[in-house]
Amino acid sequence: MKGCLAVTKNNSKLYISMYHYTRDLMHSRYPQIKGLDVKLFRKQIEFFKENFNVVRMEQVIEEVKGGDPLPEKALLLTFDDGYADNFTFAFPVLEEYDLQGSFFIPGKTFSTHQLLDVNKIHYILASADIQHLLKDVLERLDYYRGKEFNYLPNHILFDKYARANRMDCKEVVFIKRILQTILPEELRRRISSELFAKYVCVSEEQLSYELYLSLDQIRMLKRHGMYIGIHGYDHYWLGNLSKREMQEDIVKALESMDEFIDCEQWVMNYPYGNFNQDVLEFIKQKGACIGLTTETRVADLRFDQPLQLPRLDCNDFPPKSINYQKLM
Ligand SMILES: [Zn+2]
Numbered sequence: 353m354k355g356c357l358a359v360t361k362n363n364s365k366l367y368i369s370m371y372h373y374t375r376d377l378m379h380s381r382y383p384q385i386k387g388l389d390v391k392l393f394r395k396q397i398e399f400f401k402e403n404f405n406v407v408r409m410e411q412v413i414e415e416v417k418g419g420d421p422l423p424e425k426a427l428l429l430t431f432d433d434g435y436a437d438n439f440t441f442a443f444p445v446l447e448e449y450d451l452q453g454s455f456f457i458p459g460k461t462f463s464t465h466q467l468l469d470v471n472k473i474h475y476i477l478a479s480a481d482i483q484h485l486l487k488d489v490l491e492r493l494d495y496y497r498g499k500e501f502n503y504l505p506n507h508i509l510f511d512k513y514a515r516a517n518r519m520d521c522k523e524v525v526f527i528k529r530i531l532q533t534i535l536p537e538e539l540r541r542r543i544s545s546e547l548f549a550k551y552v553c554v555s556e557e558q559l560s561y562e563l564y565l566s567l568d569q570i571r572m573l574k575r576h577g578m579y580i581g582i583h584g585y586d587h588y589w590l591g592n593l594s595k596r597e598m599q600e601d602i603v604k605a606l607e608s609m610d611e612f613i614d615c616e617q618w619v620m621n622y623p624y625g626n627f628n629q630d631v632l633e634f635i636k637q638k639g640a641c642i643g644l645t646t647e648t649r650v651a652d653l654r655f656d657q658p659l660q661l662p663r664l665d666c667n668d669f670p671p672k673s674i675n676y677q678k679l680m
Pocket of ligand 1: 624
């Protein structure tokens with residue numbers, strides 16, 4: 353019995369690597385977009401193949417349900433947001449090395465071909481000078497304040513939300529937060545679309561068709577053994593919605609992804625890593641068995657709640673860095 357426990361104890365760590373855009377950055381139209389270059393992606397996969405045991409999502413589900421423990425140095429590959437570049441550049445490498453990736457796809461991306469706010473903002477940031485963009489955003493906030501919408505003065509908003517994080521400077525964080533969740537939704541949409549039209553030289557609709565996985569591509573990923581999971585429908589900050597709006601978004605996500613998931617045991621990946629107790633209770637009731645957050649550290653299945661597993665960014669592993677060694 354003691355021996356049994358010791359095995360579980362040794363194998364309880366799970367490294368989860370998180371990817372967003374994976375592409376040939378140098379030859380892409382937006383080389384400034386924050387993604388992992390395909391050459392580095394290949395190097396990273398080679399590193400994982402030599403130094404870790406890359407596991408399948410089904411093995412993680414099995415372990416959290418009390419079944420077989422994971423091997424030592426278990427590592428899971430997760431791809432957020434349903435980008436077609438993951439299909440073009442990452443999927444062939446995964447196939448070559450016989451590894452599984454888990455893809456988390458917002459239902460709206462392939463069903464309506466509308467650009468998510470998160471992507472409008474990424475492309476605006478990849479196309480504009482940050483100081484110039486900040487000035488533009490602040491002027492637009494002044495313009496709309498008191499007309500149909502009310503919100504705090506610029507200096508208070510800036511003090512509150514302009515906080516640099518591991519990935520972004522404070523100006524970028526400010527613009528992201530304001531346009532992702534802080535302003536009223538209608539105004540966020542309006543300002544994002546105005547900025548997109550001004551700075552990005554392509555229509556939102558065209559970009560949505562080239563940016564997101566198509567239904568046929570998702571089906572092919574699934575046929576080739578990749579795991580498909582839930583990432584909301586509209587990619588909202590779920591913890592900031594009313595309970596009714598949050599539940600509606602999750603129900604729509606489950607409906608649009610119905611053919612890809614097992615409704616009795618599916619995996620949730622919270623957009624922006626954002627959730628609250630209501631979200632946890634609702635997804636559990638709806639059949640979620642694992643939840644992926646953006647808290648940055650190695651997961652420990654002995655202590656971490658299955659619905660709140662932390663992850664590491666792909667930039668935390670070689671060839672980008674060796675942060676993974678410190679983020680226990
Ligand atoms: Zn996302």
